[in-house]
Amino acid sequence: MExxxxxxxxxxxxxxxxxxxxVRRRRAEDPDFTIEAFKRLLEAQYVNEGDDWAGRGSVQNxxxxxxxxxxxAALAEWQEER
Numbered sequence: 567m568e569x570x571x572x573x574x575x576x577x578x579x580x581x582x583x584x585x586x587x588x589v590r591r592r593r594a595e596d597p598d599f600t601i602e603a604f605k606r607l608l609e610a611q612y613v614n615e616g617d618d619w620a621g622r623g624s625v626q627n628x629x630x631x632x633x634x635x636x637x638x639a640a641l642a643e644w645q646e647e648r
Contacts, residue, residue: 567631577625578632585636593644601644608637 569575592599611634622630 567635569628574624574628577628581629581632582636585633586640589637589640601641601648604637604641604644608634608641611637 567578569578589604592604611630615630615634
């Protein structure tokens with residue numbers, strides 16, 4: 567995703583990479599972190615997407631968008647490995 571300002575793009579990139587590292591670390595260290603468990607985690611992010619009735623603000627929206635994108639990318643990679 568591309569953002570109009572540098573700070574927004576930096577924040578997105580930072581959160582995206584952090585989320586990707588989190589998934590890699592969980593996969594490496596947690597034998598209970600299966601692809602099914604990860605899909606449930608991603609589903610929870612989708613549910614949270616609709617929970618913006620009070621307004622999250624731009625930083626929280628960027629954080630959420632980057633997390634979802636990172637999880638989707640990690641899931642696609644994981645599924646390709648199978």
